[in-house]
Amino acid sequence: MSDRTPALRLEGIVKTFPGVRALDGVSFDVMPGEVHALMGENGAGKSTLMKVLGGIYQPDEGRIFVGEVPAVMTSPLEAKAKGIVFIHQELSLAEELSVAENIYLGELPRKRFGLVDWARLEQQTNAILAKLRVGFDAKTRVGDLSIANQQMVEIARALTVEAKAVIFDEPTASLTDAEKVVLFDVIAGLQAQGVGIIYISHRMEEIFKITDRISVLRDGSYRGTVKTAETDEESVTQLMIGRKLDLSRNEIHHALGDVALEVRGLSCADLYTDVSFEVRRGEVLGFYGLVGAGRTEIAETLFGLRDPSAGQILLDGRDTVIRSPAAAIALGISLVPEDRKGQGLVLGMNCRDNMTLPQVDDLRAGPFVAEGAEVAIFDQYRDRLDIRTPGWKQLAGNLSGGNQQKIVIGKWLSMHPNVLIVDEPTRGIDVGSKSEIHNLIRELAAQGYAVIVISSEMPEILHVSDRIVAMYSGRIMRTFTAEEVTEDKLIQAISGLTPENVA
Amino acid sequence: MQPGTLSSFLKRGAIWAFIAAELVFFTVAGEFLSVSEKTFMDIDNMLLLFKQSAPIGIIAMGMTIIMVNGNIDLSVGAIYAISAIVLLDSLTWPVFAGLGDGVIPVAWGLALLSGVALGALNGLIVWKTGVDAFIVTLGSMLGYRGLVFMYNGEQPTSHLNWTLVDFAEAQWLGLHTSTWFLLGVTAAIWFLMNRTVHGRNAYAIGNNRSAAVNAGIRVGPHMMINFMIIGFLAALSAVVFYSESGSVNPNDGELYELWVITAVVLGGTKLTGGAGSIVSTFGGVLAIQLLRKGLTHIGADTETVNLVIGLILIAVLFLDRQLNVKGKEELKV
Numbered sequence: 001m002s003d004r005t006p007a008l009r010l011e012g013i014v015k016t017f018p019g020v021r022a023l024d025g026v027s028f029d030v031m032p033g034e035v036h037a038l039m040g041e042n043g044a045g046k047s048t049l050m051k052v053l054g055g056i057y058q059p060d061e062g063r064i065f066v067g068e069v070p071a072v073m074t075s076p077l078e079a080k081a082k083g084i085v086f087i088h089q090e091l092s093l094a095e096e097l098s099v100a101e102n103i104y105l106g107e108l109p110r111k112r113f114g115l116v117d118w119a120r121l122e123q124q125t126n127a128i129l130a131k132l133r134v135g136f137d138a139k140t141r142v143g144d145l146s147i148a149n150q151q152m153v154e155i156a157r158a159l160t161v162e163a164k165a166v167i168f169d170e171p172t173a174s175l176t177d178a179e180k181v182v183l184f185d186v187i188a189g190l191q192a193q194g195v196g197i198i199y200i201s202h203r204m205e206e207i208f209k210i211t212d213r214i215s216v217l218r219d220g221s222y223r224g225t226v227k228t229a230e231t232d233e234e235s236v237t238q239l240m241i242g243r244k245l246d247l248s249r250n251e252i253h254h255a256l257g258d259v260a261l262e263v264r265g266l267s268c269a270d271l272y273t274d275v276s277f278e279v280r281r282g283e284v285l286g287f288y289g290l291v292g293a294g295r296t297e298i299a300e301t302l303f304g305l306r307d308p309s310a311g312q313i314l315l316d317g318r319d320t321v322i323r324s325p326a327a328a329i330a331l332g333i334s335l336v337p338e339d340r341k342g343q344g345l346v347l348g349m350n351c352r353d354n355m356t357l358p359q360v361d362d363l364r365a366g367p368f369v370a371e372g373a374e375v376a377i378f379d380q381y382r383d384r385l386d387i388r389t390p391g392w393k394q395l396a397g398n399l400s401g402g403n404q405q406k407i408v409i410g411k412w413l414s415m416h417p418n419v420l421i422v423d424e425p426t427r428g429i430d431v432g433s434k435s436e437i438h439n440l441i442r443e444l445a446a447q448g449y450a451v452i453v454i455s456s457e458m459p460e461i462l463h464v465s466d467r468i469v470a471m472y473s474g475r476i477m478r479t480f481t482a483e484e485v486t487e488d489k490l491i492q493a494i495s496g497l498t499p500e501n502v503a
Numbered sequence: 504m505q506p507g508t509l510s511s512f513l514k515r516g517a518i519w520a521f522i523a524a525e526l527v528f529f530t531v532a533g534e535f536l537s538v539s540e541k542t543f544m545d546i547d548n549m550l551l552l553f554k555q556s557a558p559i560g561i562i563a564m565g566m567t568i569i570m571v572n573g574n575i576d577l578s579v580g581a582i583y584a585i586s587a588i589v590l591l592d593s594l595t596w597p598v599f600a601g602l603g604d605g606v607i608p609v610a611w612g613l614a615l616l617s618g619v620a621l622g623a624l625n626g627l628i629v630w631k632t633g634v635d636a637f638i639v640t641l642g643s644m645l646g647y648r649g650l651v652f653m654y655n656g657e658q659p660t661s662h663l664n665w666t667l668v669d670f671a672e673a674q675w676l677g678l679h680t681s682t683w684f685l686l687g688v689t690a691a692i693w694f695l696m697n698r699t700v701h702g703r704n705a706y707a708i709g710n711n712r713s714a715a716v717n718a719g720i721r722v723g724p725h726m727m728i729n730f731m732i733i734g735f736l737a738a739l740s741a742v743v744f745y746s747e748s749g750s751v752n753p754n755d756g757e758l759y760e761l762w763v764i765t766a767v768v769l770g771g772t773k774l775t776g777g778a779g780s781i782v783s784t785f786g787g788v789l790a791i792q793l794l795r796k797g798l799t800h801i802g803a804d805t806e807t808v809n810l811v812i813g814l815i816l817i818a819v820l821f822l823d824r825q826l827n828v829k830g831k832e833e834l835k836v
Contacts, residue, residue: 303717326719335717343717348710348777357707357718361700368698411718 005068007032007196008053008084008165013062015048022048024221025062030165030196035187037207037228038200040217041240041458046200049217050167054086055079066164083164089173091150095143100125102142103157128156132186148179155186166190167198172206173292184210202290204233204495216240233495237488256466257281259317260450261302261333261419266311271297272474275311279419279450284441286465287454289494294474295454296338299421302452303335304328315418329358332418336408338427338454340401344408347397351389352378354396355411381410385440402433409440420444421452426460438464458487472496517822518770518786522793529797536801543800550677552792557681558583560788561740562759563766564692565733567784570767571696572729573709573776574629574636579737580759581647582621586738587751588654590614591662604666615738621647622734626727636726644760651753663749671747681743688736693781701728710777765816766791771823 006029015023023045030036040046051057053064055073064071066082073079076086093102100121101108109117109124125138134152136145142153151171158166168187172180187210190197199211207214208228216223216239223239262278272294279285287295300306302313304322313320315331322328328335337343345354356363356374363373378392385406389399396407405425412420425441426434441464445451455461461468468480470493477493526544533543541548562579569576593599593613599606625643629636654660671680678686696702707715708722716722745751770787772779791812798808 305717324719324721325717326721329719337717342711343713346707346711346714346777349707353703353707357703357715357720360703364700368694369700369703 004031006030006065007034007067007194008198009065010049010053011063011065013049013052013059013064015052015057015059022220023052023059024219026217026222027062028215028222028225030198031212032164032194032196033191034213035191035197035199035211037211037214038198038217039202039207039214039236039240044217044240045220046217048220050086050169050200053079053084053167080161083162085158085161085163085166087151087154087158087166087168087171089170091147091154093142093150093153095141097142098138099129099136099140099142099145099153099156100138102153103128103160105157107160124160125156128159131159131189132156133189134182146179147174148176148182151175151183152186163190163195165196165198167200169200170202170291171199172201172203173290180206202491202495204236204492207236208233233492234488237491240491241487256283257448257450260315261452262314262317263298263302264312264314266298266301266308266313268294268297268301268306268308270474271306272471275476277469277476277479279452281418281448281450282445283466284445284451284453284464286461286468287452287471288456288458288461288468288490289471291456292473293471293494295471296423299335299423299452299454302328302333302419302421304333329415332416334412334415334417334420336405336412336420336422336425338423340404340408340428341397345396345404347395349396350393351382351387351396351399351407352392354407355381355414357411359415377414381414385410385413386436400433401429402436405429405433405437406440409437413444417449419450419452421454423454425453425455425464426457434460458490462487462490470494517819518783518790521819522786522790525790525793525797529793529800532801533797543797548796550679550682552789552796553682553685554679555796556788556792557679557685558740558744559759559762559766559791560685560785561688561743562733562737562763563770563784563788564688564781565729565736566763566767567770567772567779567781568692568696568702568705569636569729569733570764570772570774571709571776571779572705572726573712574726574729575640575764575774576622576625576636576730576733577640577760578621578625578644578647579733579763580756581644581651582618582734582737583741583756583759584651584751584753585621585647586614586618587741587745587755588651588660589617590742590745591660591749591751592654594662594664594667604664607664607667611742614742615735618734618736618738618741619731620734622730622732622737623727625734626730629730630723630727648757655753657753659750659752661750664746667746668749671743681747684739684743688739689781689785692732695732696781701725705729706777708776762791765812769816769819
């Protein structure tokens with residue numbers, strides 16, 4: 001390979017943000033016709049690197065070459081014009097428009113007087129679709145296509161320019177196994193045309209199936225490139241994790257109480273299947289897995305936001321049906337949701353009102369809200385959780401992420417729940433507040449709460465959990481105790497290897 | 504000072520500053536342009552202003568809670584007309600002939616009940632079908648107005664009960680009956696919005712519906728209650744006004760929904776819900792009535808009045824937007 005010119009080459013890319021060196025000298029290249037995996041944990045710098053490649057960020061140092069030509073990209077459009085094309089995890093299609101219109105959105109072929117040249121549009125589109133060997137045509141409404149086919153439309157859109165390098169970002173996150181086969185076919189087709197492909201994924205299985213080389217990022221720096229054929233999962237995992245993490249493993253041991261919540265064979269349509277676990281008072285049960293593994297959906301079921309299609313939920317040993325959040329709250333189940341601003345807080349309300357929102361009906365003096373009692377509750381939990389705010393009148397929207405999260409946690413603690421579910425406890429929260437929230441979760445367990453923590457960050461899940469449930473595409477692969485779990489076992493379990501292989 | 508205090512002060516105060524500006528303008532302009540001998544700020548004129556504000560104002564209080572909750576109600580004008588017909592017609596029903604003036608509370612009760620029932624129907628449809636309130640009440644606006652015409656064709660429904668007229672025209676402590684109703688409703692809804700669980704939850708639902716659901720708040724019943732409240736208030740507005748006038752045309756109350764919404768929006772309530780204040784709505788109601796009265800005072804005709812109010816509404820919302828942008832920037836710093 002070395003005698004040929006790479007399709008895309010990165011040389012010493014550095015990108016800093018105030019206080020963070022997000023990328024610290026990243027160099028690697030992608031050959032024409034090669035599938036090159038880019039791996040790294042969340043926060044390793046993959047997305048920053050992609051934004052640099054896509055022209056959204058400018059590198060502080062380093063150069064990018066497309067073929068032999070140094071490329072400076074100042075906008076996504078410019079990146080595309082230079083032949084660097086992205087297939088994003090999240091689709092951005094206009095559902096009401098046809099496939100052809102989506103593919104050429106913004107650059108529809110025109111006739112005189114600015115009229116759209118429909119004939120040419122259809123013909124060009126069908127030519128691209130033929131290359132992808134898909135089962136729909138230019139006139140199909142995008143909203144009528146499956147997710148996998150919509151992704152094909154995204155890929156087709158990428159192919160309207162002469163692509164030098166195509167970057168796939170977690171392309172299989174929402175695909176079924178059959179759909180993956182089609183996607184891999186398309187990737188093979190691109191390979192055959194001499195396009196260089198960067199393939200970002202956490203899924204070892206896929207990486208080892210379709211890639212030629214693997215480059216690994218860790219904490220913003222480049223950790224090396226290996227040939228896929230000459231390595232194995234363990235070595236790659238080692239590269240990704242590297243030195244032992246600073247975060248100490250949770251070592252506070254305390255007596256566990258009774259089983260507060262037990263779930264038996266719970267399923268929900270195609271979101272998750274046959275899930276069973278239990279959590280005791282005084283225990284933190286961690287749920288680890290990739291985005292889309294079904295963890296949040298299980299939490300939503302326990303909180304009454306989704307109806308399960310099969311299975312049982314037992315609270316304190318009693319079979320329970322939870323039909324609404326109101327019912328869940330009455331049963332002592334609380335949820336700190338993943339999307340704090342969208343689902344956890346009423347940003348336009350003050351801190352006190354947010355804190356007492358679920359119980360304000362119980363804080364009444366006659367027809368009116370007993371505001372004194374509310375202030376008392378707020379003060380108590382402000383002190384206990386060390387919430388930094390000028391006063392209860394401050395709007396929740398004006399607080400920092402960490403303090404907002406504490407308000408949400410305080411909201412539920414003041415209701416003295418039996419089970420506290422925390423989904424992505426520290427998403428979008430600065431490092432200092434992160435460890436405060438981690439300590440808080442440990443303390444709550446020590447005080448006898450049954451806590452479920454869902455997280456996509458491995459250090460976090462290892463730090464706070466007594467036991468860890470590893471999930472992969474809607475199924476529990478394995479449950480680890482804190483003593484037996486290791487980073488590589490955990491990574492392998494959530495990457496879709498069969499339970500036997502993991503053990 | 505806490506961030507955002509300045510801009511929220513400006514926003515709260517803006518409507519009152521606007522009212523003050525109107526008073527000054529019309530007083531000065533009136534000196535030169537008015538044909539009337541009286542000054543604009545004449546005490547009787549101002550008392551009349553409050554009285555004339557009542558029909559729109561009473562409904563606007565209900566619209567504020569509806570809009571804070573994240574909904575809208577376009578059917579208030581039609582509910583107003585139906586309730587007026589029920590009031591005037593039921594006064595003449597033979598069943599109640601033996602009651603004498605005792606028929607008055609019965610007729611009032613029937614009219615108010617009609618309003619509550621029609622509002623409840625709106626609320627129930629919005630709750631159970633999940634169709635947007637704008638669409639639902641657009642439909643019921645047409646439907647309810649249809650009922651009005653079915654009742655008496657193009658004919659007005661008239662009945663004057665002099666006891667009722669005396670009551671409606673009475674003045675107490677200088678203020679007219681309808682002014683007292685407006686003030687009473689304003690106070691009641693203020694307490695409802697600011698001191699009760701229902702009001703608190705209505706704000707929360709309007710501001711962030713899914714967070715409200717996640718806090719165990721049942722959204723549907725709260726919305727339904729609000730539609731019943733605005734139905735009641737539309738009927739109350741009709742009862743107060745038609746007790747005095749004694750005659751309702753089938754077209755009465757048309758475009759009321761738009762005047763009401765204008766007043767509420769002028770008072771700073773957001774169309775998207777989650778923010779709004781009863782006191783500012785009161786200001787918005789007065790501001791519109793002042794404008795109508797003032798422009799007439801200086802000799803403008805109705806068409807001009809509508810044009811000016813329309814322009815001012817857009818200007819005010821533009822200003823509000825600018826203030827909001829400013830407020831947000833202040834926060835980021």
